[in-house]
Structure formats: C-alpha cells, structure tokens
Amino acid sequence: MTNRKEKEISGVEPYLMAVISSRLYAIGIEMTNTMIRSARSLLLSTCRDLSTAICDFNGDVLMLPPCIPVHTTNMSLTVKPLIDRGIEKVKPGDLYLNNSPYFGNTHHADYTYIAPVFYKDELLFFTSAKGHQADCGNSIPSTYAPNARDLFEEGAIDWPCIKIQENYQDIEDILRIARMRIRVPDQWYGDYLAGVGSARIGEKRLIELCDKYGADTMKAFIKQWQEYGKEMMIAEIRKLPKGKAEYWVRHDPLPGVLPEGVTVKVKIDIDPDKGYVTIDLRDNDDPLPCGLNESEACSTANARSGVLNRIDPNIPHNEGAISRIKVLMKESCVGKAKWPYSSSVATTNVGDRLICCVQAALNKLFEERGMAEGGAVQCPAVSVISGKDPRRNNEPWINQLFCGMTGGPGVKEHDGWVTYQYPCTGGALYWQTTEVMEQRFPVEVLEEEIIMDSSGAGKWDSAPSCRFILAPRRDLRAPMTAAYSCDGQINRPRGAAGGLTGSSSAAWKYTIDQGMKTRVELSPFAEPEIKIGEALVSESSGAGGYGDPLDRDPELVRHRVREGWTSVEKAYEVYGVVLNAEPELLEVDYEATKKRRDELKKDGKLREELRKKWLEVSWRSKKLPINEAWAQDFYNSMKEQHGEEIAKSMIKEG
Amino acid sequence: MGARICIDIGGTFTDAAVLSDSGEITVHKSLTTPHDYSVGIIDALKVAAEENNVSLGDLLESTDYLIGGSLTHGSTITTNALIEGKVAKVGLICTRGFRDVLLFREGYKENPFDFQIDYPEPFIPRYLTLPVTERINSEGKVEIPLNENEALDAIRQFKEWGVEAIAVSLIWSVANPVHEQKIKQMAEKEWPGITVVLGTEVNPCIREYRRTVAACIDASLKPMVIGYISHLIDKLKSVGFKGELGMLSSNGGILSTAELEARPIYSIDCGPALAPIAGRRMGKDELDINDVLTVDMGGTSFDVSIVTDGVVAVSREVKIGNELPGISKVDSRSIGAGGGSIAWVDKGGLIRVGPKSAGSEPGPACYNRGGEEATVTDANVVMGYIDPDFFLGGRMKIDKSLAEKAVGKIAKELHVDMMDAAYAIYAAVNANMYAAMTNITIWQGIDPRGHVCVAGGGAAGIHICPIADMLEIKKVVVPKMAGALSASGGTFANMVAEYSTSFYTESRNFDYEGVQNVLQDIKDKAKAFLDRHGVPESRARIELTVEARYPYQVWELPVMIHDLDLSKEEGVKAMVERFHQEHEKVFAIKEPSAYVECIFWRAEAIGQPSVIGKFAEEEKSGKDVASQAIMGKRPAYFKAIDGTAETTVYRGSELHYGNILAGPAIIEETTTTVVVPPAKKVSVQKYGSYLIENGSI
Secondary structure, rough: OOOHHHHHOOOOOHHHHHHHHHHHHHHHHHHHHHHHOOOOHHHHHHHOOEEEEEEOOOOEEEEOOOOHHHOOOHHHHHHHHHHHOOHOOOOOOOOEOOOOEEEEEEEOEEEEEEEEEEEOOOOEEEEEEEEOOOOOOOOOOOOOOOOOOOHHHHHOOOOOOOEEOOOOOOOOHHHHHHHHHHHOOOHHHHHHHHHHHHHHHHHHHHHHHHHOHHHHHHHHHHHHOOOOOOOOHHHHHHHHOOOOEEEEEEEEEEEOEEEEEEEEEEEEEEEEEEEEEEOOOOOOOOOOOOOOOHHHHHHHHHHHHHHHOOOOOOOOOOOOHHEEEEEOOOOOOOOOOOOOOOOOOOOHHHHHHHHHHHHHHHHOOOOOOOOOOOOOOOOOHHHHHEEEEEEHHHHEEEEEEOOOOOOOOOOOEEEEOOOOOOOHHHHOOOOOHHHHHHHOOEEEEEEEEEOOOOOOOOOOOOOOOEEEEEEOOOOOOOEEEEEEEEOOHHHHHHHOOOOOOOOOOOOEEEEHHHOOOHHHEEOOEEEEEOOOOEEEEEEEOOOOOOHHHOOOOOOHHHHHHHHHOOOOOHHOOOOOOOOEOOOOOOEOOOOOHHHHHHHHHHHHHHHHHHHHHHHHOOOOOOOOOOOOHHHHHHHHHHHHHHHHHHHHHHHOOO | OOOOOEEEEEEEEEEEEOOOOOOOEEEEEEEEOOOOOHHHHHHHHHHHHHHOOOOHHHHOOOOOOOOEEEEEEEOOOHHHHHHHHOOOOOOEEEEEOOHHHHHHOOOOOOOOOOOOOOOOOOOOOOOHHHEEEEEEOHHHHHOOOHHHHHHHHHHHHHHHOOOOEEEEOOOOOOOHHHHHHHHHHHHHHHHHEEEEEEHHHHHOOHHHHHHOOOOOOOHHHHHHHHHHHHHHHHHHHHHHOOEEEEEEOOOOOEHHHHHHHHHHHHHHOOOOHHHHHHHHHHHHHHOOOOOOOEEEEOOOOEEEEEEEOEEEEEEEEOOOOOOOOOOEEEEEEEEOOOEEEEEOOOOOOOEEEEEEEEOOOOHHHHHHOOOOOOOOOHHHOOOOOOOOOOOHHOOOOHHHHHHHHHHHHHHHHHHHHHHHHHHHHHHHHHHHHHHHHHHHHHOOOOOOOOOEEEEEEEEHHHHHHHHHHHHHOOEEEEOOEEEHHHHHHHHOEEEEEEEEEEEEEEEOOOOOOHHHHHHHHHHHHHHHHHHHHHOHHHHHHEEEEEEEEOOOOOOOOEEEEOOOOOOOOHHHHHHHHHHHHHHHHHHHHOOOOOOOEEEEEEEEEOOOOOOOOOOOOOOOOOOOOHHHEEEEEEEEEHHHHEEEEEEEEEHHHHHHOOOOEEEEEEEEEEOOEEEEEEEEEEEEEOOOOOOOOEOOO
C-alpha cells in the first residue's frame, strides 16, 4: 500500500506543474501587492523596497515574484533560524520577525515577517515578507550608519528571529518595545501591519491551494519544482566555458575610519561538468570597525546576483536553481557578519561593489551578456531625510528617498539602464515622484535632470549621471537632515571590453539666494542638517561603458547629442563622430567621421590624452579634499587608479 | 424604434454590427482602407444595408437617436499610431529643472536580472521639452512666478520647429493651474490655431509623470483625431447620415464626437474595449456562465480580456507601449498575431510569426494585392481551412496558387514540404496566442479551466480549438457574430464619462463645505454630460467614488459614496467604516483607530441605451444532425491524423438551434470560419452560437 501511494504522489502532471507554479507565482505577486498598497512609508509604498518569497517546509526558496535581488536569493537563510532552533516549537498562528544580520537577515533596516503555513497540522510552507523600514531606531536618523563602530553604536534593535504573533494576535509587549525605539511609531506600525498582512494573505492563499489539490500533491510539487530549477540551472551553467578568474573593485575610503577604502576580492570558478559556479570570497579582509561589513545573507545574494545578471534571466530562481551558485565565505568584511561588528550598510555600498565585481570578473571568461561595473551608490539623492513638518503640528517625519540616482552600466548590445539605481536592486525599485514627496514632507525639489557628458563612454554607453537638488521648504521654516553614504567620489566604476570609466559622484550644498558659487563640499559619509535657505546637491555616479567608443553607432551618438546627453565636443574627441551642428537637423558627416576615427585609432597618444581630458571633466567633486586625512586617502587612491598627474591636479584644485 | 449600428475598424477589416429594433444582430465586413478609413466605413455600411435588404439611406435614417437609434464607432487607429510612433510632433513645456520627468517615468524594470534590453526613449524627445522658470508648491501657492518671456520664447521655438501641438505640464499644476492656463492663453495669442493641451485637463492626478505623459499622448493624438472625425462626419453626411455620431472610448462606453475631440486619449484601444462586453453577454445568455475569457483575432492583432463574475476587468494601471498615463481603461492585452501576421524563418532556422503584419494593403499573398510574404491566412488557405471561393461569403476572391507560392518559400527555407510549412506557421501563431492568454489568466492567479472562452474575430474560429486544448478550457463558444465581436459589443454599450478632481481632506477634520463644493462640481459635469447626450433621468446614473487612504499611505483605495450624505457627520462615519471594510477585504488588514485621508473624487456618468440589445432567439429545429446544411466536402489538414481528411463543410446560415455535428468539420459563416478538429463536437445554441466541446455524436 505504501509503495502504491508513494508512486501516486511522486508524479505531478505536466499541466498541473504549470498551473500550481503559476498559482504560487500569483500568490507571491498578491503578497507583494498587499504590502505595497497598504504600507505607510514612501520607500515601501512607492519605491517598493520590499520583497516576498514562498519557502518550502525545509525553508528553501520555492517561489520569488519579481523583487529586489539582494532580498531574495538568500531568503532561506532568513527563515532557517526557525528550523535550527527546533521546528516543533513553531505553531499555526505564529508569526516571526527577523532583522538580524547575525541570523540570516540582510541588515537591521530590513524587517522580515515570516508566517509558517500549516495544512491540517502539517507544516508545508513559510511565507516571508521583507520590507526596508523608514527608521529602525539607529543612533542617527538614518537606516544606514556607515560610521558606526559596532552594533551598539549603530543603535538599531536586533530582532534575532523572534515571535511577534501567537494565535494570529500581536504579542503586545514586543510591539511596545518597538514603539519606544522608533522615531515615527505610527508610520512604523502601519508598515508592520502591511508586512504582517502580506505574510498572512500568502498563508491564506496557500491553504486554499492545499484545499484544492491536497497536501500530497503539493509535497510532490515542491520536490519536482526544486528539481526542475536545478536541471534548468545546470543546463545553463553547461553553456558557460570552464575556467577561473579573479577581479577586485574598491569602495571609497571613509574619512578618518578607513583610509584605504574597502577592497572587494573575488575568485570565480565555473565548472560546467558538475554544473556549479563557485564564488570564493575568503580572501577578503577581517571585519571592519564601521557599518560597511557584509552579512551572510547579503554576501550570498550579491555574489549570486553578479552571476544571475550574466545568464538567462528566465530561469526560475528557486533554491534548486540558485544553490548551484556556491558562495564560499568566512567572517570578514565581505563574508559573514561577526557580532558585534556592524552590518548596518550591508545591502548597498560594499554589497553593490560585490555584484559589480562578480559580473565584471566574468568578462574575463566569456563575452556573452558582457557588463561593465555599475554605478557607485548612496549619493544624497537617496538620503534618509528627516525633520518636523509645520503643516502637521510639527509631527516628526523620516524616510528614505529613491530618485535622482541612475547608474546602469554599459552592456554588450545595450546602453545602460537609466533608472537602475542600485546594482543590488537591478533596476527593480520605483522612482519617487516629486509631487508625492513634497506632499508628504516639507521639502522642495529644485532640479532632477541628467548631466551632460557624464556617461561612461563605450560602444555601449553607461546611463548618464543625474543631478538632484533638494531644499527644505523656506516658507515653512523647517530644516531637514539628510543622511547618505556617497560612494564613487574617488573609485569610479570601470568600463569593460575597451569601454571607459564613468563619472564620479558628488555631495555638496549652496545658499540658494547667492547661487551655486557658494558651493560647499559635504563629507561623503554624513548626515548634515540642511538649513533654511540652503540646498543639498546630489550628483550620482556614472557607470562603466562597454566596448570601444570609437565603434559606437554614429547615429546613436547623434541622437544623444541632440537630446543633450553628449556634447558635440565629446562626440568628436571621444567617439570620433563629426556632426553638422544644426540644432534640429543634426547630421552625421560620415566621411569626416571615418577620417577622425581612423586618426584616433592610429594615434594612441592623442586618443589617451583626450580620454584623460574627459575623465577629468567628469570629476564631479570639484573641491575635494575636505581635510588632511581625507586628502592623503584621496591622493593615494587617485594615484593608484588614474596616475600621479591626475591625482596632483585634483589636489591642487582643492 | 431605431437601429443601433456600431462600426469597428480593425487592421484588416472594418466591421459593422446592426442591432435591429427586433433585437436581431447581424454583422457585416469590408476591407479597411488606411489611406481614408471613411471609405471602408461606408463600404461596410453599404454591405450592411445590402445584406439587410434596405437602402443605405434608410439604414442610416434608422440610426437617428431621436427614434432611439445610434451610430457608433471604435478602432485601434490611435493605439497603432502610438505604438508605431506615427503621431503628431509635440512640444512640451515643463517646469525648469524637470526636463527628464518623461525619461525617469516611475522607475522599475520588470526582471531585475535581465539587462538585455534597451531603455525606452522618453515619449517626447528631450530637445522638444523646453523648461520655463516657475514653481507652485504642494499647497498651490506660487513660489516662483511664471517667467513669461521664457514661455513666449518656448512657444516661438516650437513654432519655428513646426510642432503640431503643444503640451504644458508643470509641477503641482494640479494644486493650482494658473501658470499652465497662462501659457495656454499666450500660445493661443502668439500662434492662433495651435492645439494646446494642459496636464490638469487630461488626468488631474497627483504624480507628475502620469499627468504629463497623459497630456503629451493626448496632444499627440489631437490633430489626427479631430481631422479624422470631421472628415468622417462629412463623408457620412454625403451618403445621407443625419444623426449624431457616437465614439467608443477606452473604458468601454460611448462618447459624443465633441467629447472625444476634447480628450482623444480616450480613443486608445476603444475597439478592443468592447469585446469583453460582447463576450460577457454571450457567456451569460448562451451558457449562463459569468466567467468569460474573450479573445478576438482579426487580421492584425489578437486581443484577450477577462470577465470575472460578470464584471469586465478595468484598470488605471494599464500601460500603453512603455507609458502609464493612468486613465481608466478596459484591461485588454494585445499581441501582434492575426491572419495578416507575416511568417519568417530566423537565423537559427526556427519558424516565427509576426509581429509584422501585411494588414489589408497589400494583405496576405492570396489577396492578390501585391503581397508576396506568407501570412497566417495563406497557411490557412493551403491547409484547406479557408475556401478560396467562399471568403467573406464569396464576395472576395482569393487566389490559392499565390498562397502556395508564398508558403512554398517558407517550406524551402525550412526544408520541409508545403503542408508541413503551413502547419508550422499555424502552430507557431497558436503558441503566441496561448502565451498571451496565460498572461491574463494563470499569471494573475486565475485558473482558466472553469471559464468559457468566447472566440471572436474573423480568424479565431480557425485557431481557437488547439489553443483551448493547451489551456484545458472545456467550453469554447464561437458566436454567430464572431466576425465582428467588438462591433456587436458596441451596439449595447452605455454612454460613460468620468469627471474627477484632486481635493485633500481628513476624516478627523473633515472639510464639509469643501467636499460639498467638489462633489457638486463633478456631479454637475456628469449631469451636463448626460444632458448633452439626451439621456433621460430614467436611464441615467451617476456613481460617486472617493479615493482614500490611511495616514502616511501613498496608494488610494476607491470607496463608493453616492448613497452617503457627506454634509453630515454620520455620512462621513459611514464612509470611513466602508473604507476600513474595503481595506480589510483587499489587503487582509484594517486599522479601525486610524483616521482616513481623502484625496481624489470621481463621478462616473452612465447613460443606458434606450434599446437594451438582445439576441434573436432561434427556434429549436429538432434535427440533431445538421444534414440540411452540408455544402460538400473538401480536403483539410489535421495534425491529429497527420494528414489531409475529406472534411464536411457546413453552411452556417442553415444551422439551427439544436443541431449537432462532429469534427472534423468546417462551418462557413460569411464573416468567419470555424474549424472543428477530429474528436470535437459542435452544438448550436439558442442564440445561434456554436458551442465546441470534446466528444463525438
């Protein structure tokens, strides 16, 4: 009898595989949609810095709707503490909160709500809903604390996968702790309800699905679906060449804390025979006394993303598939988080550099889907801003912005994606609209436009940089604080396959009435108060170009010139394209272009001189450095990356 | 009593559906004439007159609204123009510092791991986007006055560059439109006759991208739509039409020509918007099923839409190409797959079909109008599914040898024989349509197997059976008027118009007077709309909705309020209670202690037609086997038997309620052909539709 039953459940009809997998996918979408639509903070509701997943009873990722890569290809790590501590303690109606980077979560700002899903007393699934909080109780008014020496200085509450609901009811004592330690408790509670609602709606739908198909079919499905993911990924890895490669990238120095910056080193090994890609992070340095340390979840997801960006994007991203990308790590700044070192900024910054490092390392092994390094992140356009709103009885407000940051790298056959924002989000974030921001907060956007000649040039250009200017509303007389961690002022994203380096980022402010000549450079990792009458200026990083700019389609150069992305001068000097510069009827002079390109290809010295010139033009941080220690860091980094001459000229300017 | 006629222009055919005062619907077809669409419209009307045995003049006279008739019209002309970029050159005036609103849109990339795509260009090129210094704040106060010199320079620059329309969309114009209005006045003075469209006029929502792109799309369509309508009315008058022409709109309703000229954005997809209305009707009337998947396959495109529990899916979040203007629109997904879709063999040796279409000019190779590439229709001719002598009831001759010549070229490239090449084309286009149907069903968590599939459009009857099998849909209905499904939906559509305004108030400190003013204003507008269209009170309805949210929330939920008195505390309380309930229903949570923010107020004016369309019910014939309708036999190819079978051909007009027939069979209707594969049976339903199910007789 047992045998017969085994046989019955081992096979799910092909059509049913399609229907159940689609149903699970749709449940994931519904979970995501529930969180987006009912959340209170802008970064959940309009920018969608959130993700959901359905995991199986082993805690393995079963289904991911489209979401934020750094949140999800690691979701099993976030759920696993429940299993490790004894799954028998988990009961129907429980709900858990995990935000601990030491227990499988990304960083403290990402709250993950996990609901176990029981069907007739049998645990079959977990639903998890992760959302980036507007505030997590840090010592500074920001969810990112780059300068925090440790967990204690960081100040966030650590919830190491703890129970917050029992029998579908809140455990009030825990919520009371949270309310005391969060700056805008009502907003936080609204987001809490959205996260819980999302996990619970997933639970409800999964139970309905079990009612329809039965637990046996669902269990058989789980097994077959993971197997299917595994087979798909192995087939994909078999298409790649066997080989090993190493690559490094560097995150900018933290003035006074990390004079060298953080170097990210990876070794990649593609083994098509066994069907594995292995990323070895064990050469990276010890944990650092700052908030830039990666957590296990972030190292895992970000290293995997670098590979996933370079293969067929339509492979199902379940555990069966993603576990074929192995990530080797130890407790280090690019590895596992070590308590009590801080991983406050683990998802972005160094994490973003890690993705770029992996995807660019693969350029050494194969050209297919080639990518340059993506933009460096966290310019002031994506600050956590806070203050008080005189329009609402001086209520305190806090929230992260997601806008004004571009950064898509040049890709073989395509220019960079403009609204890419972070490598760790893969362009999946939404872009905040000015009006919704101004309605919510007493601030005013003065400008949000791309910057001419800021793209990393290539046969395929990177996205251009964006200038974003934000000021506290003068008539309301309420200053604002903006906290950011602006990487890419020194270590600019490099191009690939002959593509050029992207422009640097910048953070500065000026007095509005006296104009931009009153420019004051701001520290790159800071939370300055912007006073009434002042404006905060953010210039996002460019990204690397892909392929030689002298091979770029002249018509595409013409188009970008007409649109104001590229100057006629840069078209001539970097792309070797000669244009008849009538404003509307701009035309390529093909004969002159051919001549010019031949000349630049032959005359290596001239070509390099011109490229150097444009590299200098795109240094956006005009008045660096800002202090002695910073000056030395800056000089050393510049020298290493771009040579002594440029380093000296930049120092002189400052 | 008058007749209700609806005309729908497709990529290949122009359809006319006539609902007579007896309640009978007939459909008629003529070729679409892209050089001048009115020619095809009048041709279709002539066919309708001829097939109804009346003169064209009498037919048109019977559409006079004074006697309860109507003549309405829908198309995808503007949708196609937008997708192909063949719209007017528009200049956009924006607030200084915000030239890239149309570039950034609202961010988002569907697959975060997919970088093999180009970033879409902004709807208006950046060089045609000129900034002016000005600024309004979120409370509507002028922070920086409009620099009129700059505005004038921008207008003159656009004049020099020869734009055909100007869109003006400024930050926070929705809180205070004074600068937008000033620029409009200046433009009209500086350049009399130029079309100027304001962001606040088209979609007065908060969120500058949606408002701006809606205004730009509207402006880009305006010269075309205005020219089109006035030309069409002239042409109709020249053949005796005296009434008011009604225009179909994106939300599945009818508008006057003046309304549509004022807001041409609502012409987008107005043809396909009617298909689910017809599909819902067929599902309900023939089978008493309220879950309907409606597909419409014509010459150029394949549209699919869904009705759940009797409600047509409508959304404000439907993208048009790459853009999201945020207007209410029937949720209809379209792919480039139709009879005219061109087949090709890719570099890897794989058969591909579409999205390029031969349209009606030159059309499929077999039309003998100069087309040389093989299309889906050519493949269907080769396989014996389409009878060269009975195409459009025999009114249009097609040439089988030309179809064979074109399909032969594909056969050569694929290194197979002619019939295998034809089947490869057929199977490839079916797979494309299957994917589109899973997109609107399975991917949205809807199991299609309990739905009835209503298949309309001239070509759907040939393709639907294998597609339904893939989806495990058990019941397929091909209506009598399948050949013109959208057009027949238009004969019983309502007049619908929407008026909205942004106005902020909180339930804890409710602005009773402000809300009364806002509601009065939009209700007046809705009432005026109904009056303009001569809708008597007995058939008029105004539905009021507020879009509300919890504090700090950003997305709103609609709550019905037309039965509440918001001038009193109890009314507001009831509204808040309704919001909590709605929030719990949609998102599984509510927060009863929180107050509610009211953002957006909307009035929908609905006018029902005087004749409620119904189908003519046929008498049950009593004959099970439809031998009286047999026209003969012809060879047709079926994969199931891997060869050609002598297939019985039935004349649709001779089939009656109660008749049953078995596959393989072909049913010839004048505007469509139904191919019934082996192991399927057809039973004729009471309103004349064909119900196709598995089984034999």
